[in-house]
Amino acid sequence: MTADNAIRTDAAPRGGNIRQVIRLSIARTGMELRAFYRTPELVFFTFLLPVLFVVIFSTVFSGVIRGPAGESVGFPQYFVAGMIAAGVVSTTFTSLATTISIERSEGLLKRLAGTPLPRSSYFIGKVALATITSAIQAAIILAIGALLYGVELPTGPVPWLVFTWVFLIGVASCSLLGVAYTRLIPDGSSATAIVQPPYLTLQFISGVFFQYSEIPPWLKFVASLFPLKWMVQGFRYVFLPDWVAVDDYGGEWHMERVAAVLVAWTVAAFVLSLVYFRWERPGDR
Amino acid sequence: MPDPAIEIRGLRKRYGTFEAVSGVDLTIPTGEVFALLGPNGAGKTTTVEILEGYRDRSAGEARVLGVDPARGDAAWKSRIGIVLQSTGVFDALTVEEVIAHFASFYPRPLPLERVITMAGLEEKRQARCKSLSGGQKRRVDLALGLVGDPELIFLDEPTTGFDPAARRQAWEVVREFTRTGKTVLLTTHYMDEAEHLADRVGVIVAGQLIEVGTPREIGGRAAAVAHVRFRAEGTLATAPLPAMPGRVESGPPIVAVATGEPTATVSALIAWAASLGVSEIPELSVTRPSLEDVYLRLIEEHSDAATREGAA
Numbered sequence: 273m274t275a276d277n278a279i280r281t282d283a284a285p286r287g288g289n290i291r292q293v294i295r296l297s298i299a300r301t302g303m304e305l306r307a308f309y310r311t312p313e314l315v316f317f318t319f320l321l322p323v324l325f326v327v328i329f330s331t332v333f334s335g336v337i338r339g340p341a342g343e344s345v346g347f348p349q350y351f352v353a354g355m356i357a358a359g360v361v362s363t364t365f366t367s368l369a370t371t372i373s374i375e376r377s378e379g380l381l382k383r384l385a386g387t388p389l390p391r392s393s394y395f396i397g398k399v400a401l402a403t404i405t406s407a408i409q410a411a412i413i414l415a416i417g418a419l420l421y422g423v424e425l426p427t428g429p430v431p432w433l434v435f436t437w438v439f440l441i442g443v444a445s446c447s448l449l450g451v452a453y454t455r456l457i458p459d460g461s462s463a464t465a466i467v468q469p470p471y472l473t474l475q476f477i478s479g480v481f482f483q484y485s486e487i488p489p490w491l492k493f494v495a496s497l498f499p500l501k502w503m504v505q506g507f508r509y510v511f512l513p514d515w516v517a518v519d520d521y522g523g524e525w526h527m528e529r530v531a532a533v534l535v536a537w538t539v540a541a542f543v544l545s546l547v548y549f550r551w552e553r554p555g556d557r
Numbered sequence: 558m559p560d561p562a563i564e565i566r567g568l569r570k571r572y573g574t575f576e577a578v579s580g581v582d583l584t585i586p587t588g589e590v591f592a593l594l595g596p597n598g599a600g601k602t603t604t605v606e607i608l609e610g611y612r613d614r615s616a617g618e619a620r621v622l623g624v625d626p627a628r629g630d631a632a633w634k635s636r637i638g639i640v641l642q643s644t645g646v647f648d649a650l651t652v653e654e655v656i657a658h659f660a661s662f663y664p665r666p667l668p669l670e671r672v673i674t675m676a677g678l679e680e681k682r683q684a685r686c687k688s689l690s691g692g693q694k695r696r697v698d699l700a701l702g703l704v705g706d707p708e709l710i711f712l713d714e715p716t717t718g719f720d721p722a723a724r725r726q727a728w729e730v731v732r733e734f735t736r737t738g739k740t741v742l743l744t745t746h747y748m749d750e751a752e753h754l755a756d757r758v759g760v761i762v763a764g765q766l767i768e769v770g771t772p773r774e775i776g777g778r779a780a781a782v783a784h785v786r787f788r789a790e791g792t793l794a795t796a797p798l799p800a801m802p803g804r805v806e807s808g809p810p811i812v813a814v815a816t817g818e819p820t821a822t823v824s825a826l827i828a829w830a831a832s833l834g835v836s837e838i839p840e841l842s843v844t845r846p847s848l849e850d851v852y853l854r855l856i857e858e859h860s861d862a863a864t865r866e867g868a869a
């Protein structure tokens with residue numbers, strides 16, 4: 273598509289509001305993707321860091337986890353689900369909260385707000401980018417796990433369907449949380465400092481780096497208030513035998529709870545974004 | 558009589574206890590180019606951004622294209638163009654991509670080629686915005702303000718950072734833009750810019766609009782006295798000055814005569830010099846107060862008045 277085509281495309285006629293939103297959401301997504309792949313350091317950290325994680329983690333911890341009746345799964349098989357979930361949080365929550373606050377303090381949001389661009393199209397573009405990068409990241413983690421560390425991928429459609437819905441609701445909830453969280457970030461330069469603590473803390477207490485059964489109960493309670501723990505649990509269901517749930521999640525996978533909590537967070541984060549998100553810099557009105 | 562493009566009554570904006578805009582009344586008819594002048598911090602950007610819908614007002618009424626700017630919807634935004642005093646650019650995108658992308662937001666955008674030519678960005682169309690110079694980034698700002706073919710455009714110090722040739726080109730663009738009956742509200746610190754572009758100028762000081770008029774007449778400029786100056790050397794320095802209209806304010810060596818009839822003053826000087834055997838009076842000039850002189854005088858008078866008020 274050349275720029276010239278884009279400019280001649282007639283805007284949707286009056287009343288074609290939905291069509292207008294869709295058209296501009298696609299345009300925004302295209303621009304987000306372009307800006308993303310043209311920023312090498314962003315691509316590097318988004319895709320290479322989780323890869324390094326998997327490689328280092330699977331190399332250093334090469335043991336197995338034993339089940340009650342003497343069964344076992346390798347560490348890489350056990351931790352790959354957590355890596356994918358943590359990767360989703362980093363490409364959605366962390367990266368959206370950071371880039372949106374930077375765009376706000378640089379005045380890019382202000383520039384867009386002065387045009388007829390529907391505001392929803394801006395967010396759809398952001399979430400679409402987060403979804404695409406999360407999916408690529410998950411694919412890379414799985415590929416490396418399977419090729420280098422003998423991670424066994426599930427067969428048959430059911431586990432992959434479960435993987436898809438956990439992934440999609442996880443992406444939706446964490447993306448919207450990232451949007452709402454920008455309210456706490458006064459300035460783009462402080463974004464990383466404000467975004468990292470909740471992400472790192474939740475990573476440690478949600479069973480990404482440790483076996484979930486080893487986490488103290490009160491920290492498990494804290495973790496279970498947030499989406500990451502549930503995403504990890506949902507992905508573990510996909511990649512691990514049922515006996516793991518006995519140790520880690522009190523007997524069963526409780527996929528209905530996974531769905532309920534993630535959906536609840538999606539709705540809550542949507543409302544929080546509507547209430548708390550600001551287009552202008554603090555004190556700019 | 559069509560509705561004015563902009564109508565403001567008793568506009569006020571407070572930040573805490575500080576009042577940035579203190580009761581501005583202004584009507585800008587459709588098709589006019591209006592320039593707001595004023596020192597740093599006078600309240601120009603605050604006023605303009607209230608009209609653009611970015612800032613809330615504390616009191617007063619405002620109508621922009623018949624709409625309260627605090628409630629402007631997408632349809633209203635597609636009728637206005639905005640060039641902010643300072644905004645970031647989309648670093649990773651090229652000039653052409655950004656302009657085409659913004660064009661897609663509007664129902665009837667200008668053709669890409671035309672916008673690029675208007676903004677003087679032909680050579681940089683494929684360049685990433687990140688790599689542009691300060692003045693080139695400002696041209697992108699101008700292009701993005703124009704691309705929706707708005708009825709009304711706000712230009713907050715549009716040519717700051719432009720080289721002289723680029724500034725002239727930008728003036729040409731604004732003039733071309735207004736030829737079809739469109740309205741411009743601009744702020745500037747360049748008096749020549751106001752003089753070239755504006756049908757009317759307004760001077761804003763400490764949040765108050767203290768004077769509004771055409772650039773030729775504002776502050777009594779058209780009726781103001783002229784200054785005749787020359788350098789008195791040799792016999793011109795020793796001989797007494799002739800009888801002539803006006804008052805000698807200084808000299809020699811540089812003689813300055815303030816006069817309401819500069820033609821008569823000059824012809825008296827020529828006759829006087831000829832009688833002394835001097836056919837060419839050195840450095841002879843007639844000047845009227847420039848817009849800048851008038852502007853500085855208005856600002857000074859206002860701050861004197863404010864000081865007196867403060868002291869009383």
Ligand SMILES: Nc1ncnc2c1ncn2[C@@H]1O[C@H](COP(=O)(O)OP(=O)(O)OP(=O)(O)O)[C@@H](O)[C@H]1O
Pocket residue numbers: 555556557572577595596597598599600601602603604642
């Ligand atoms: N968001 C804000 N919070 C507090 N004070 C503000 C804010 N915005 C502007 N002001 C104050 O209001 C006054 C007017 O500012 P404004 O930006 O309108 O000036 P200006 O006339 O555009 O100046 P300049 O020529 O430097 O651009 C200044 O004293 C400024 O400090």
Ligand SMILES: [Mg+2]
Pocket residue numbers: 601602603642713
């Ligand atoms: Mg300003």
